[in-house]
Amino acid sequence: MVLSTFKLSTFYPIYKQMKYICLGYIDEKAWGKMSRDGQNTFVDECFAYDEELRKNGHFIGGEGLQESGNATTLRWRGDKVTVTDGPFAETKEQLGGIMILEATDLNHAIRLMSNHPSLRLGGGSWEIRPAADMSAILEESEQRRSPRKETS
Amino acid sequence: MASDDHIRQHVDKIYREESRRVLATLIRLLGDFDLAEDALHDAFKAALEQWKENGVPSNPRAWLISTGRFKMIDRMRRQSKFGPMQAKHTERLTSDAADSPENIDPGIGDDRLRLIFTCCHPALSQEARPALTLREVCGLTTEEIARAFLVTPSTLAQRIVRAKSKIREARIPYLVPPPEELPGRLDAVLQVVYLVFNEGYYASSGNSLTRVDLSAEAIRLGHLLAELLPDPEVDGILSLMLLNESRRAARTTPTGDIILLEDQDRSLWDRALISEGLILLKRALASNRFGPYTLQAAIAAAHAEAPAADQTDWTQIAGLYSLLMRVNPSPVVELNLAVAIAMRDGPLAGLTLIDRILDRGDLSAYHLAHSARAELCFRLGRTEEARAGWERALSLAQQKPERRFLERRLAQLKTDEKKIPVDVEFVRRQTTKG
Structure with missing residues (x-):
């Protein structure tokens, strides 16, 4: 039967992991008020957990960020770029770090990040954003940009 | 023709009884809500045509599932020439995993439970969860749900589209959560069930005090959960809903005015619902692992068991x-x-x-x-x-x-x-x- 020649996937095919960009937000003021010991515990536990994620192949990149006061924002204004001091938006919680996480699905990503000590110790939050799969768009874009080989 | 009518009635009956289970399995097999809905539609259309000729198959559900799946792959293949995006999806659909009988029917209710947990996933918006659950698990139409929640059909349709898109794009898996995550995730499911019940029981605005359909759907969901996932709080919430529902006929006048609990004619209370509620409550309490829904059911039971208001x-x-x-x-x-x-x-x-x-x-x-x-x-x-x-x-x-x-x-x-x-x-x- 024709039917049996098709192999079907279960809900999501497992041949590819998903990339999730995790944006870690912290309240910088609260961090500044934390005791030295508290800060040390936070840093130690976070690094230890990141190490564990790296060993298991989930942590594929990430950086801690300097304080938001050191941020610079560029915008297009009229006909030129303006440069201003500070982050994109002044909010209570500021972006404090980013991590590129590889996981099988959103539940897996939630599970991995729920155990991140920064939530328990830092009172911050993690925003989990799936990375967009740009491969098809890229392919189409390349086709548009490539010079025509044939002339009619 | 009598035989045409007969087949149509039979297909209608199977649609009512099986369409949600067929859909739940098709979502798993096709990996996409919209594809599965199209497949379901195609499968029932094919059933109407083919069962007339060949008779009703011995296992209509399995027939509908494999027919729906096959038709969808066929459609995907034809569309795949339109662009690399579609080609990728077809490749995804027709690659790996097995085409075995267990895949089509992996044990009782499994896929419906998957569907419930996916529709009630905490990563979906609060408003989307009940809407999606009523649409996919209960099979209500977008218009029916919109009317029940007093929003326009286009607003509601948009919520559902956005939720389905997040499920697909953020890759929310089609799974029943593992035991260690079950309590938290079950909470989210029960919240949806209770919200749907309350929307029906105490409509938050508008003309009529009760909207029968939503409460009935919530109770149906409660029964389904109790069947698929035995848990004290599932018993508790079902008991709570039944005990509240038992008073429906007594709580309003024919013109829709409120009658207080104290003034209600207790002979109008539905004894069958009360006794079913009490049995569930007893089972939940005996487990010693009950929670807030069971406690609320126990309070409702205290009222249900009082022969008169002053004996509460x-x-x-x-x-x-x-x-x-x-x-x-x-x-x-x-x-x-x-x-x-x-x-x-x-x-x-x-x-x-x-x-x-x-x-x-x-x-x-x-x-x-x-x-x-x-x-x-x-x-x-x-x-x-x-x-x-x-x-x-x-x-x-x-x-x-x-x-x-x-x-x-x-x-x-x-x-x-x-x-x-x-x-x-x-x-x-x-x-x-x-």
């Missing part, structure tokens, strides 16, 4: 509310506790507690807090305070029967009727966690 066991009810405050504290539970204490120890004791809640500002915009306070003041002969409370409640109440009820109270105050009993059910509208 307020000591037990106050005790249950105190317990509920410990398990699941909220200002609304505290308000209910205050009313139960008023009934047990007298209005003054209750009033002190209600004032404490209102002074904190927690429920200052909650009409039932003001009307409960007014009732107690009235009983204490403090008619001016009672009037102010009812007026405040009236300025906050949205729903027409409730507004008429408060207007009646204010009118009765003028005619200086004797004691008006405090209504407990009236303030027992629960807000569950969050």
Whole structure:
């Protein structure tokens, strides 16, 4: 039967992991008020957990960020770029770090990040954003940009 | 032709009984809600045509699943020439995994439970979860759900589209959560069930006090959960819904006005629903692992078991509310506790507690807090305070029967009727966690 020649996937095919960009937000003021010991515990536990994620192949990149006061924002204004001091938006919680996480699905990503000590110790939050799969768009874009080989 | 009619009726019957299970499995096999819905539609269309010729297959559900899946792959293959995006999807659909009989029917109910947990996933918006559940699990149409939630069909359709897109793009898996995550995730499911029930039972605004369809759908969901996932809180919520539902015929007049619990004709209470609710409650309590829904069911049971309003066991009810405050504290539970204490120890004791809640500002915009306070003041002969409370409640109440009820109270105050009993059910509208 024709039917049996098709192999079907279960809900999501497992041949590819998903990339999730995790944006870690912290309240910088609260961090500044934390005791030295508290800060040390936070840093130690976070690094230890990141190490564990790296060993298991989930942590594929990430950086801690300097304080938001050191941020610079560029915008297009009229006909030129303006440069201003500070982050994109002044909010209570500021972006404090980013991590590129590889996981099988959103539940897996939630599970991995729920155990991140920064939530328990830092009172911050993690925003989990799936990375967009740009491969098809890229392919189409390349086709548009490539010079025509044939002339009619 | 008689045989055509016969087949059509048979297919209709199978649609009613099996379409949700077929859909749940197709979602798993095709990996996409929209594809699965199209596949379901195609499968039933094919059934109408082919069963006429070849007769009804011995396992209609398995036939519908494999037909729907095959038709969809066919369609995908034809579309795949249109662009690399579609080609990628088809490749995804036709790659790996097995095409085995277990894949089509992996044991009773599995896929429906997957569907419930996916539709109630906490990563979906609060508004989308009940809408998606009613659409996919219960099979209601977008228009029906929109009418029930008093939003336009296009608003509701948009919520559902956005939720489905997030499931697909963020890759929310089609899985029943593992045991260690089950309690939290089950909570999210029960919240949806209870919200749907309450939307039907205490419509939050609009003309009619009850909207039968949503409560019935919630109870159906509760039965399905109880069948698929035995758990004390599932028993608890189902018991709670049944015990509340048992009073439906008694809680409004034919013109839709509220009848207080105390004034209800208890012979109108549905004894069959009550006894089913009590059996479930007993089972939940015996487990010793029950939670807030079971406690609320126990409170509803205390009312159900009282032969008359003045024989209500307020000591037990106050005790249950105190317990509920410990398990699941909220200002609304505290308000209910205050009313139960008023009934047990007298209005003054209750009033002190209600004032404490209102002074904190927690429920200052909650009409039932003001009307409960007014009732107690009235009983204490403090008619001016009672009037102010009812007026405040009236300025906050949205729903027409409730507004008429408060207007009646204010009118009765003028005619200086004797004691008006405090209504407990009236303030027992629960807000569950969050």
